[in-house]
Amino acid sequence: MTDAKGRPGTGERHPLSREMRAAGLSKSYGATVALEHADIALKAGEVHALLGENGAGKSTLVRIFTGAVIPDRGEMQLHGEPYAPRSILEARRREVATAFQELSLVPNLSVAQNFLLPALAGAGSPLISRRHVLARGADILARHGLGRIDPAACVGDLPLAERQRIEIARAIENAGRVLILDEPTASLAETDWLFEQIAKARARGVAILYISHRLAEVREICTSATVLRNGRSIGTVGLGSASDGDIFEMMVGHRVEHARRPARVAGAARAPRLAAEDLAGHGLRGVSLQLGEGEILGVAALEGQGQRGLFRLLAGLQTPTGGVIRVDGRAAAYRSPRAALRCGSGISYLPEERKTEGILAGLSAATNVVLPFLPRVGRAGFIGRHDEAKAAQPSADEVALNPRYLAFAIGDLSGGNQQKALMARTLATGARTLLLFDPTRGVDVGTKESIYAAIRAFAERGGSVLFYSSELPEIVQLADRCLVLYGGQVFRELEGDDIAEQKLVAAMIGHGSRAATGHVPAPAAPAHAHAAAESAR
Amino acid sequence: MTVMNENPIAQAGFQQSADTRRSARVSAETVSTLAVAALCVVLLVGARFISPSLGSWSQVETVLVLGSFLVVLSFGQGLVILTGGLDLSLPAVATLSGILATNWVGASDPGAWCLLPVVLLACGCVGFLSAAGIVWLKVPPFIMTLAMSIIVSSLLLGYTKGTPRGAAPDAAVALMKGHLLGLPAPVLFLVGFVLLGWLFQSRSVYGRYLYAIGTNVEAARIAGAPVTAMRILPYVISALSAGFAGLMLVGYSSGATLRMGDSYLLPSIAAVVIGGSSILGGRGTFLGTVGGAILLTTLGTIISAIGLEFGLRTIIEGAIVLVALLLLREELFQKLGSLWR
Numbered sequence: 001m002t003d004a005k006g007r008p009g010t011g012e013r014h015p016l017s018r019e020m021r022a023a024g025l026s027k028s029y030g031a032t033v034a035l036e037h038a039d040i041a042l043k044a045g046e047v048h049a050l051l052g053e054n055g056a057g058k059s060t061l062v063r064i065f066t067g068a069v070i071p072d073r074g075e076m077q078l079h080g081e082p083y084a085p086r087s088i089l090e091a092r093r094r095e096v097a098t099a100f101q102e103l104s105l106v107p108n109l110s111v112a113q114n115f116l117l118p119a120l121a122g123a124g125s126p127l128i129s130r131r132h133v134l135a136r137g138a139d140i141l142a143r144h145g146l147g148r149i150d151p152a153a154c155v156g157d158l159p160l161a162e163r164q165r166i167e168i169a170r171a172i173e174n175a176g177r178v179l180i181l182d183e184p185t186a187s188l189a190e191t192d193w194l195f196e197q198i199a200k201a202r203a204r205g206v207a208i209l210y211i212s213h214r215l216a217e218v219r220e221i222c223t224s225a226t227v228l229r230n231g232r233s234i235g236t237v238g239l240g241s242a243s244d245g246d247i248f249e250m251m252v253g254h255r256v257e258h259a260r261r262p263a264r265v266a267g268a269a270r271a272p273r274l275a276a277e278d279l280a281g282h283g284l285r286g287v288s289l290q291l292g293e294g295e296i297l298g299v300a301a302l303e304g305q306g307q308r309g310l311f312r313l314l315a316g317l318q319t320p321t322g323g324v325i326r327v328d329g330r331a332a333a334y335r336s337p338r339a340a341l342r343c344g345s346g347i348s349y350l351p352e353e354r355k356t357e358g359i360l361a362g363l364s365a366a367t368n369v370v371l372p373f374l375p376r377v378g379r380a381g382f383i384g385r386h387d388e389a390k391a392a393q394p395s396a397d398e399v400a401l402n403p404r405y406l407a408f409a410i411g412d413l414s415g416g417n418q419q420k421a422l423m424a425r426t427l428a429t430g431a432r433t434l435l436l437f438d439p440t441r442g443v444d445v446g447t448k449e450s451i452y453a454a455i456r457a458f459a460e461r462g463g464s465v466l467f468y469s470s471e472l473p474e475i476v477q478l479a480d481r482c483l484v485l486y487g488g489q490v491f492r493e494l495e496g497d498d499i500a501e502q503k504l505v506a507a508m509i510g511h512g513s514r515a516a517t518g519h520v521p522a523p524a525a526p527a528h529a530h531a532a533a534e535s536a537r
Numbered sequence: 538m539t540v541m542n543e544n545p546i547a548q549a550g551f552q553q554s555a556d557t558r559r560s561a562r563v564s565a566e567t568v569s570t571l572a573v574a575a576l577c578v579v580l581l582v583g584a585r586f587i588s589p590s591l592g593s594w595s596q597v598e599t600v601l602v603l604g605s606f607l608v609v610l611s612f613g614q615g616l617v618i619l620t621g622g623l624d625l626s627l628p629a630v631a632t633l634s635g636i637l638a639t640n641w642v643g644a645s646d647p648g649a650w651c652l653l654p655v656v657l658l659a660c661g662c663v664g665f666l667s668a669a670g671i672v673w674l675k676v677p678p679f680i681m682t683l684a685m686s687i688i689v690s691s692l693l694l695g696y697t698k699g700t701p702r703g704a705a706p707d708a709a710v711a712l713m714k715g716h717l718l719g720l721p722a723p724v725l726f727l728v729g730f731v732l733l734g735w736l737f738q739s740r741s742v743y744g745r746y747l748y749a750i751g752t753n754v755e756a757a758r759i760a761g762a763p764v765t766a767m768r769i770l771p772y773v774i775s776a777l778s779a780g781f782a783g784l785m786l787v788g789y790s791s792g793a794t795l796r797m798g799d800s801y802l803l804p805s806i807a808a809v810v811i812g813g814s815s816i817l818g819g820r821g822t823f824l825g826t827v828g829g830a831i832l833l834t835t836l837g838t839i840i841s842a843i844g845l846e847f848g849l850r851t852i853i854e855g856a857i858v859l860v861a862l863l864l865l866r867e868e869l870f871q872k873l874g875s876l877w878r
Contacts, residue, residue: 371760381741
């Protein structure tokens with residue numbers, strides 16, 4: 001199929017020639033300037049990293065390359081010719097393809113159909129042959145090492161990690177000259193498959209732009225990196241000669257110091273603030289836990305082991321089919337997040353999906369922060385011009401959210417600042433128990449540190465935190481105690497120095513004996529288990 | 538560390554990472570309100586060239602009086618649209634209130650005006666029923682309100698046997714025909730209503746909740762907003778304002794007809810959208826809607842002053858609403874707003 005497309009042979013391409021250049025790109029979105037001045041050059045057959053904090057302008061730059069956004073200023077060249085795509089399809093015709101972080105697959109179509117869109121019918125035929133589509137889909141899957149996926153499967157039914165692999169495979173399939181991978185490992189547990197595909201594309205002479213927050217990964221696969229900060233490209237460095245410290249300094253403007261988790265007393269003496277007894281339903285099969293005053297309790301699990309259900313049940317978004325939830329020692333039956341906030345000392349929930357469950361895009365960041373307790377902000381039901389910003393200020397300070405962002409529409413802010421605002425909201429409610437589902441998903445180092453600091457300070461003041469994280473170092477750094485969920489049950493409980501990545505991974509894949517009584521469920525996803533073991537090495 | 542290509546500006550600012558990106562000073566909402574208001578003035582002044590009788594102060598008064606119906610109606614419609622819904626039952630509810638008022642209250646008994654709140658209560662109940670169907674039975678808003686509209690209209694047809702009787706209550710006539718401090722009473726009422734409406738939508742806790750729900754119901758629920766109550770509220774308010782507009786219409790025309798509200802359905806939606814609101818909810822201001830309503834009324838009076846046939850007039854009015862909807866959309870105002878930068 002590669003040849004059928006009339007792709008130019010690799011012979012005419014000089015190795016390490018400048019395949020794509022961009023100079024002086026800038027773009028503003030209505031109220032916010034997203035990109036002020038970006039220069040970058042990609043070489044054929046090289047993997048080039050794009051680094052920067054959330055809001056540095058990475059996504060905008062990617063969208064410009066992809067034709068999804070048209071820059072206000074600046075120029076681009078592709079293979080020596082001017083390049084100014086006005087649509088994603090035009091970029092694809094020029095053989096520039098992107099695997100998007102927020103996947104661009106059509107969920108109700110099959111894997112094969114997604115691969116072939118928008119040209120489902122073969123060349124010169126107006127009709128779509130189902131058999132033909134499936135055969136071509138199967139062929140593409142096989143060539144990208146995904147032969148195990150059924151080309152006829154509906155994309156929406158596949159697990160997130162498989163969907164991400166399909167998104168990546170489709171981009172590689174369409175990328176003759178430039179391949180852009182935006183956070184390709186966000187929902188992949190292991191990188192072997194990805195790196196193998198990248199190596200193949202590189203050998204073909206494709207220039208690859210790789211965007212990731214995980215520096216170790218970037219070092220493994222990339223040879224040079226361009227750093228963006230506040231919408232400007234700060235510079236391009238060879239990764240061989242730059243230390244992590246150098247790169248952080250370029251990204252943040254100052255050195256990042258890693259705070260260690262101070263040794264904390266085990267929570268024996270603490271009164272339980274939130275307790276669950278034999279909680280069942282929505283993926284849970286009898287989970288019991290106790291969360292004490294001033295305690296940070298981590299939850300570790302592979303994807304789909306019931307953690308989502310646990311948090312949604314405790315937050316009042318869903319009702320359990322069995323079991324009891326106790327708040328401050330009393331049985332509680334709240335049926336909405338609003339009721340959860342008002343139950344006993346209060347339970348506040350930070351949702352998983354920032355865009356769809358978290359932010360209210362058109363409203364100001366301040367409104368987003370104070371929404372749960374609006375009547376308290378107003379005077380006699382009315383809210384003055386500055387009341388909201390004033391009420392949001394203290395908790396914004398706690399997460400180090402720049403106060404001038406409070407007046408901005410939250411949708412115009414970067415992902416990191418949105419997350420800070422949402423974290424500020426959970427703190428500002430005054431609830432004594434926080435349920436944080438992946439509180440630092442897809443945010444940069446600086447934001448992470450601010451959120452960690454806020455969580456620790458909250459626990460110091462006697463608050464209780466239950467958090468799930470897809471990143472093990474986060475659990476190791478933050479948690480006083482950690483529950484490992486497996487197959488909808490608590491598989492193991494770790495405490496203090498036992499919370500180490502190896503032990504967590506072993507428990508996450510169901511290795512070793514269960515702590516509690518009951519049968520060990522069969523592994524739900526062997527591929528995943530294997531993957532997690534890989535990534536922990 | 539080898540820096541291969543350096544950005545001189547970035548290099549200069551390397552020490553402190555100051556974020557120099559700014560936000561636009563003028564929001565799209567402000568621009569749209571100003572633009573619509575300016576267009577109204579231009580039209581009123583420009584109308585002099587069409588006919589010398591136009592563009593006078595008395596014509597401004599006429600526009601404001603005629604526009605007051607639409608402003609009241611589109612306040613409710615605006616709140617419903619703000620939460621992502623649509624209320625197609627406004628004309629039927631306005632007619633309901635008009636017919637009940639003329640039948641129950643009438644002109645004769647001066648003490649009967651206290652039945653007017655009962656009339657409004659009946660309207661509010663219709664709104665609550667619509668909301669109940671939308672919130673609990675999960676019927677799409679336009680179907681639910683359309684069905685409610687047909688039910689109410691049919692009930693009224695049966696109740697009046699086709700010919701509404703009775704006269705307008707004195708209170709309604711006084712509101713629409715009276716004068717106070719040398720100004721027509723409806724103009725003064727309009728000023729007060731706009732002030733209260735703006736306070737409710739832009740400055741009250743309830744208004745904030747409605748914006749939140751219109752932006753993203755699920756996120757608002759997770760944030761702890763009282764979602765169910767706040768989804769019902771706009772339909773009740775919408776029915777109440779339609780009921781009130783019905784009373785105003787009766788007071789103005791001294792009687793009720795079975796189709797008295799019909800010509801206000803499209804304008805009530807158009808006024809909201811022209812005023813810069815998103816038809817998908819979550820965005821827009823009441824002041825913008827007021828501008829949209831006045832603009833539509835101005836256009837209407839100019840067209841009727843030219844003296845065209847009724848059929849032709851209706852066609853032109855429809856076309857103007859359509860053109861206004863196409864032209865005066867958010868994107869335009871956003872572009873205008875960024876020119877200010």
